[in-house]
Amino acid sequence: MRIAFLCQLWPAVLQDLQRRYDCVEAVNPAAHDKWQLVADAEIVVLRSPVVLDRETIDRARCLRLSCARARDWTTSIERHLASAGFR
Numbered sequence: 001m002r003i004a005f006l007c008q009l010w011p012a013v014l015q016d017l018q019r020r021y022d023c024v025e026a027v028n029p030a031a032h033d034k035w036q037l038v039a040d041a042e043i044v045v046l047r048s049p050v051v052l053d054r055e056t057i058d059r060a061r062c063l064r065l066s067c068a069r070a071r072d073w074t075t076s077i078e079r080h081l082a083s084a085g086f087r
Contacts, residue, residue, distance in 0.1 A: 002062070004041035006034065006050045035059050 003017070005025040017023050026037055028050055038044055038060045044052065057063065 001043065002041045003043045003045065004037040006037065006044060006046040031056075038063065 002022045003024075005014070005023060006027075006029060008027045009017075009025060014023065014025055024037055024041075026033055029037060034050070035056055038052070038056050040062055041060065042062050042064045044060070044063060046052065052060075
């Protein structure tokens with residue numbers, strides 16, 4: 001499962017998630033970079049000011065879930081993954 005984080009994470013949280021999942025991180029990427037990251041991702045995690053516009057979504061051929069970042073990040077992502085049927 002490939003996860004694209006389009007927002008900044010604490011380094012320890014990102015390292016923990018990278019041990020368990022195929023993760024990439026790009027903080028507020030430019031449009032072209034965002035398209036490339038989202039194109040192969042099954043899950044996209046973002047927060048303001050990043051948005052998934054129509055053109056980005058149209059390029060996201062594998063996208064199955066998007067979620068906004070919450071305060072308790074590790075618990076939040078695990079909850080989102082479980083509710084969407086990801087293991």
